[in-house]
Amino acid sequence: MSTEPELDADVAEMSFEDRLEALVGTRVLERDDHKNAPGFVIRPDDVQDVLFDLRDEAGFDHLSCVTAQQYDDRYESIYHLKQYDDPTREVSVVVPTSTDNPVSQTAEPVFRSADWAERENFDLVGIDYEGHPDPRRILLPETWQGHPLSQDYNQEKPQVVTLSEHANPLQADHKDTETDTMFLNIGPHHPATHGVLHVKTVLDGETVVDVDPDIGYLHRCEEQMCEQGTYRHQIMPYPDRWDYVSAGLLNEWAYARAVEDLADIEVPEYAQVIRTMGAELCRIAAHMLALGTFALDVFGDFTAVFQYAFRDREVVQDILEDLTGQRLMFNYFRLGGVAWDLPEPREEFFEKTRDFLDDLPHKVSEYEDLIVTNEIFQIRCVDTGILEPEVAKSYGATGPTARGSGIDMDLRRDDPYGYYENLDWDVITEDGMDNYSRVLVRMGEVEESAKIIEQCVDLLEDWPEDDREIQSNVPRTLKPEADTETYRAVEAAKGELGIYLRSDGTDKPGRFKIRSPCFHNLSTLAEMTEGEYIPDLIASLGSLDIVLGEVDR
Amino acid sequence: MIGGSKTPLQDTILLPERIGDLTGLGEFGMAGELIAMFIAAFIVGNLMLAMTGVAGPWAKRKITAAFTDRYAVNRVGPFGLLIIVADSVRLLGKELIIPENADRPAYDLAPIVVAGSAMLGFAVIPMGSGIHLADPEVGLAYVFAVAGIASVGLVMAGYSSANKYSMIGGLRAVAQNVAYEIPLVVTGMSVVIFAGTLQMSEIVAAQAETLITVGGLDIPMWYAFVNPFAFVLFLAANFAEIGRNPFDIPEAPTEIVAGYQTEYSSVYFVLIYLGEFLHIFLGGAIIATIFLGGPAGPGPAELGIVWFLVKIWAVFLLTQWLRSALPRVRIDQLIEIGWKGMLVLAFANLVLTAIIVGLLETDLALSMVIFA
Numbered sequence: 001m002s003t004e005p006e007l008d009a010d011v012a013e014m015s016f017e018d019r020l021e022a023l024v025g026t027r028v029l030e031r032d033d034h035k036n037a038p039g040f041v042i043r044p045d046d047v048q049d050v051l052f053d054l055r056d057e058a059g060f061d062h063l064s065c066v067t068a069q070q071y072d073d074r075y076e077s078i079y080h081l082k083q084y085d086d087p088t089r090e091v092s093v094v095v096p097t098s099t100d101n102p103v104s105q106t107a108e109p110v111f112r113s114a115d116w117a118e119r120e121n122f123d124l125v126g127i128d129y130e131g132h133p134d135p136r137r138i139l140l141p142e143t144w145q146g147h148p149l150s151q152d153y154n155q156e157k158p159q160v161v162t163l164s165e166h167a168n169p170l171q172a173d174h175k176d177t178e179t180d181t182m183f184l185n186i187g188p189h190h191p192a193t194h195g196v197l198h199v200k201t202v203l204d205g206e207t208v209v210d211v212d213p214d215i216g217y218l219h220r221c222e223e224q225m226c227e228q229g230t231y232r233h234q235i236m237p238y239p240d241r242w243d244y245v246s247a248g249l250l251n252e253w254a255y256a257r258a259v260e261d262l263a264d265i266e267v268p269e270y271a272q273v274i275r276t277m278g279a280e281l282c283r284i285a286a287h288m289l290a291l292g293t294f295a296l297d298v299f300g301d302f303t304a305v306f307q308y309a310f311r312d313r314e315v316v317q318d319i320l321e322d323l324t325g326q327r328l329m330f331n332y333f334r335l336g337g338v339a340w341d342l343p344e345p346r347e348e349f350f351e352k353t354r355d356f357l358d359d360l361p362h363k364v365s366e367y368e369d370l371i372v373t374n375e376i377f378q379i380r381c382v383d384t385g386i387l388e389p390e391v392a393k394s395y396g397a398t399g400p401t402a403r404g405s406g407i408d409m410d411l412r413r414d415d416p417y418g419y420y421e422n423l424d425w426d427v428i429t430e431d432g433m434d435n436y437s438r439v440l441v442r443m444g445e446v447e448e449s450a451k452i453i454e455q456c457v458d459l460l461e462d463w464p465e466d467d468r469e470i471q472s473n474v475p476r477t478l479k480p481e482a483d484t485e486t487y488r489a490v491e492a493a494k495g496e497l498g499i500y501l502r503s504d505g506t507d508k509p510g511r512f513k514i515r516s517p518c519f520h521n522l523s524t525l526a527e528m529t530e531g532e533y534i535p536d537l538i539a540s541l542g543s544l545d546i547v548l549g550e551v552d553r
Numbered sequence: 554m555i556g557g558s559k560t561p562l563q564d565t566i567l568l569p570e571r572i573g574d575l576t577g578l579g580e581f582g583m584a585g586e587l588i589a590m591f592i593a594a595f596i597v598g599n600l601m602l603a604m605t606g607v608a609g610p611w612a613k614r615k616i617t618a619a620f621t622d623r624y625a626v627n628r629v630g631p632f633g634l635l636i637i638v639a640d641s642v643r644l645l646g647k648e649l650i651i652p653e654n655a656d657r658p659a660y661d662l663a664p665i666v667v668a669g670s671a672m673l674g675f676a677v678i679p680m681g682s683g684i685h686l687a688d689p690e691v692g693l694a695y696v697f698a699v700a701g702i703a704s705v706g707l708v709m710a711g712y713s714s715a716n717k718y719s720m721i722g723g724l725r726a727v728a729q730n731v732a733y734e735i736p737l738v739v740t741g742m743s744v745v746i747f748a749g750t751l752q753m754s755e756i757v758a759a760q761a762e763t764l765i766t767v768g769g770l771d772i773p774m775w776y777a778f779v780n781p782f783a784f785v786l787f788l789a790a791n792f793a794e795i796g797r798n799p800f801d802i803p804e805a806p807t808e809i810v811a812g813y814q815t816e817y818s819s820v821y822f823v824l825i826y827l828g829e830f831l832h833i834f835l836g837g838a839i840i841a842t843i844f845l846g847g848p849a850g851p852g853p854a855e856l857g858i859v860w861f862l863v864k865i866w867a868v869f870l871l872t873q874w875l876r877s878a879l880p881r882v883r884i885d886q887l888i889e890i891g892w893k894g895m896l897v898l899a900f901a902n903l904v905l906t907a908i909i910v911g912l913l914e915t916d917l918a919l920s921m922v923i924f925a
Contacts, residue, residue: 192807300881307621535883
């Protein structure tokens with residue numbers, strides 16, 4: 001990571017930080033600064049007050065993540081706030097609560113994204129959020145005993161969750177004699193849910209009246225598994241398994257960036273270029289898949305577009321396989337660099353990549369003929385699944401979903417990491433706010449990624465042979481200083497993929513929290529689809545491009 | 554003169570009579586004729602079933618694969634032809650699961666109605682080479698009527714499955730078929746105005762005349778050439794009628810799982826699937842008969858069946874092409890297209906055709922008077 005701009009930012013932030021402290025004023029109990037942002041500790045009943053002030057007075061309109069954790073003497077909720085206009089402006093609001101009575105005020109009236117985030121914290125850590133409109137579990141079944149990430153949780157105790165004990169999705173009492181609506185379970189096994197998602201839908205004829213996504217079917221305790229692995233080697237394979245549809249390197253970068261920030265690890269420039277190239281290849285592969293499956297949802301069958309998208313994605317996969325040795329679970333990034341240099345012979349690799357880049361414009365125009373300019377596609381997608389920018393911000397939507405609503409935010413540009421700031425590329429935004437815009441954004445991003453890759457290939461080709469340092473010197477056993485905290489995010493294929501890390505002085509993280517872009521993007525589904533038709537619900541779900549592995553973690 | 558004169562392209566003797574003559578069954582009075590009819594129906598039925606049930610699914614895979622840039626079945630037998638055998642064993646070997654709350658007689662009957670209604674339609678189609686089962690005077694009306702029975706089957710399937718997706722699929726099927734059957738029939742009417750008859754053999758015969766001669770090449774008076782507008786309209790309405798892209802809304806796999814057929818398995822599923830294929834081919838047969846000159850084509854009249862099959866397969870190919878390339882419209886958009894667009898166009902076409910035919914006939918009558 002190049003450090004110079006970071007320092008500059010810190011200097012500029014000083015006055016801003018002071019102003020922030022003045023704004024929160026006497027409500028600040030103490031400071032608990034994180035590596036990425038100033039942290040203010042406040043009382044559990046001041047949450048809404050402080051967050052309203054920070055949102056309305058200081059412009060923190062993005063509740064990026066809500067972390068919850070248990071210490072020996074207290075529970076703690078951390079609200080990681082950012083600004084959509086400038087994501088480097090960050091502030092953490094730390095809300096401790098007692099172990100006996102972990103009750104904290106909900107932030108849901110301030111940020112809609114707190115709704116799901118706090119439900120998850122209740123579910124996994126066990127903090128009660130007072131005033132929360134919907135205090136149910138979200139990832140685990142309603143009948144689950146205990147909160148898995150709390151300290152007194154008994155892992156040995158078997159959990160019996162029978163169908164009859166659990167809310168039965170087949171029960172007949174969904175019949176409402178007063179109205180003419182129909183309750184319909186879309187999923188967990190349905191052709192269009194892109195994984196195991198269960199959308200509880202209420203229909204009035206063909207019109208969607210109410211949507212309630214039920215997630216957690218693919219919950220694999222990723223956070224806890226990461227907390228049990230060592231920083232240096234044991235955690236890196238996990239990120240590949242969050243957004244598992246070929247976005248692996250992007251996810252790995254999120255973890256790498258967080259730890260490199262936590263432990264002040266330098267990354268050689270050469271490795272940053274390789275990382276950038278690999279990540280953008282992954283982005284193309286992920287967007288191709290998004291495009292193909294969205295076409296599948298709208299076209300209604302495994303049609304030409306889907307197959308073409310997969311055919312082209314295959315080329316990217318081959319390149320990634322050459323680079324990393326793997327097709328899906330890359331495990332290629334290392335703290336302080338990458339696992340190995342480009343494959344030999346290098347010329348062959350460059351040629352293959354260039355061939356792909358040369359073919360791409362032709363392929364993109366093919367998609368334009370088949371999808372974008374198709375009139376039936378347009379009547380299906382234009383003005384359906386409307387997501388207003390204000391709503392999107394409130395729900396914490398990021399990535400192509402946000403950019404399709406005209407929110408001009410891309411962490412690659414706004415919070416630079418890797419080699420992005422030295423390269424020439426553009427952030428794609430569309431103002432349509434509909435399913436069509438989100439498709440256009442993804443298609444545009446494929447072309448921008450190609451631009452980035454091309455520049456990286458140029459750089460790598462001319463890189464002097466004696467300066468090809470792929471990893472910096474990182475201690476075999478990494479033990480960051482105790483109680484260092486950081487929250488770092490990268491622009492993954494689906495949006496802002498953030499990781500909160502707290503070190504406890506050992507070689508394993510004290511708390512490892514994943515901010516999943518899909519999780520927050522999915523929470524906008526109800527806003528997008530209520531009042532529209534079933535086919536629009538399916539199309540909107542497809543246009544969000546969720547991967548349940550990342551939603552449920 | 555339009556619709557009047559007859560150029561007997563094919564034998565006017567129907568298949569049952571011919572079989573009666575050949576086998577001598579005709580000598581045995583009513584009973585013999587009846588047996589001859591059964592034999593004829595058996596032959597035609599099996600021909601169609603072989604085409605739709607055996608060749609159809611195989612060709613569908615090959616065609617779709619070609620469109621989507623990949624390989625299709627090519628392992629079992631030459632060109633993967635024996636995949637149908639493997640499929641039959643697989644599908645028939647599956648457990649027949651009937652939902653607990655299924656409305657039994659209706660649930661069991663629906664697949665038979667769907668498949669049977671399409672089979673009935675082939676009875677009046679003149680397929681050339683003397684393969685023509687029956688030739689009632691109301692042939693065209695009969696075909697539309699029996700093809701329409703399929704909607705009843707779809708509703709039965711959707712309602713009786715006790716599944717919400719099936720229910721939505723069934724309702725969609727009705728809404729769609731009502732919206733498209735009227736434009737379909739009205740467009741068919743314009744052909745009837747040209748031909749002056751509902752009898753299938755007469756409609757075919759009327760198209761045998763030469764429309765125009767271009768460079769020594771006779772362009773026959775197929776109604777697709779005479780009235781291309783009606784042809785396109787009919788094609789589009791036909792896709793909705795048989796529920797294929799971009800109008801495959803009653804099934805809509807990504808939206809409502811599989812629509813009315815969600816709960817069907819094993820033999821019942823095969824029957825419904827077969828019924829759908831039969832409907833595609835029946836749609837092709839109707840189009841071939843009333844717009845593409847039926848079995849007409851170059852070469853001796855004995856080749857009629859070949860030309861007829863070629864035309865049916867051309868329509869089938871078109872359905873697969875659309876399936877691979879076009880998105881599905883939404884149900885409300887479909888209804889809108891049907892009622893606000895197609896219906897209006899269909900009636901406009903009908904009125905125009907009536908006027909043109911009326912003018913032509915007056916002209917002809919006038920010229921005849923003058924020359925006389």
